[in-house]
Amino acid sequence: MPSSRVSGFYNWPLQERLEWVAQWAGLTEEETAVLQGEAGLSAEQADRMIENVVGRYALPLGIALNFQVNGRDVLVPMAIEEPSVVAGASFAARLAREGGGFRAGATPPEMIGQIQVLDVPDVAAAAAALVTERDRLLAAADEVDPVLRRLGGGARDLIGRVLPETPAGPMLVVHLIYDVRDAMGANAVNTACERLAPLIAEITGGRVGLRILSNLADRRVAWAECSIPAAALSFDGFAGERVAQGIVEAWAFAAADPYRAATHNKGILNGIDAVALATGQDWRAIEAGAHAYAARSGQYTSLSTWSLDGKGNLVGRLELPLAVGTVGGATRAHPTARVALKILGVQTAQELAEIMAAVGLAQNLAALRALATEGIQKGHMALHARQVALAAGAVGEEIEEVARQMVTEGVVRPDRAEEILKTYRKERGGN
């Protein structure tokens, strides 16, 4: 098993990085070409994917290094436009390695489908009838996807919930619990809900409204944990114990305050969304599920926890719903997503969810460590400056030159980038 622990990777030329990843993951020439972009998603494929297509949209694809999840080294493909995210994840994964890497797990991939029932004459009698008819309904739901059934998935349970007071009066909501195995599962669940609707109307005597999955996939959660020796956290003038304490205090802020929790969780999702995008997941579903889960107690709070154990180690844990798939949808239709899944070396949706939870926890650690010590801007500046220089029209070596001068001046703004660029070009005898 090759190691994902590499230092100075960012200094390598792009082509060498690509070749190294290709060798690491055993990519074919064709798969390697897909990562270079030109052989990625074709215009024809794009045209079949959504409506009114006029072009394609590219994002940088980076590789987060140093990850070890459940004892296995993994390279993590991340598609994202924001500087510092890939570097932050790699850095935090290196810290986590000092404590044995990430331990992660996931529940069985059970999604929830909702069937809204209105005008139920006797809600208690309807709920009782659903219990009596449970097996017949589950069998009908199972017929929707025989392949899924053969793979060990299918309908698991039926749960009636009463919403006694809504703006449209009382309603009964039937939850269909459906194991979707390695699919994200939206299609299977929505089809099953639609299939059950007439039966449910008949059994409850009510009128069926919506039939759709819930993105609060709280039966399909993944978690990751890490434990980092305090000594591994020391840097520059910051003692490890002080850094660990600062991270716990930063978490406490998010635990108590929704204004901070929103930003804290955004940092976690920086990592998770980037892997989701790289692997062709429905990242909006992940976002919706994560934020709803963060508010499940009635108060929006942190998705992660950070504490110190008896030995002074920093212990982190993240848990959130992750409705992700390794089959179906864009995971297979998008060539880059297919290659990204190969790089990750995952077979099942559960394994993918476990890695994504580890990446979320790493991203959170990177952000909290910076925020609790030197602040986020220092590390951000150099990378951000490059993006500003690029937006100002800098090309080739001009990008580094303009970015470097802005960082030296401590002024990273588009207007300053344009001025520096103009001067630089004049000095070089250009236009």
Ligand code: MEV
């Ligand atoms: C920026 O994209 C993410 C952070 O704001 C996360 C956080 O504050 O924890 C740095």
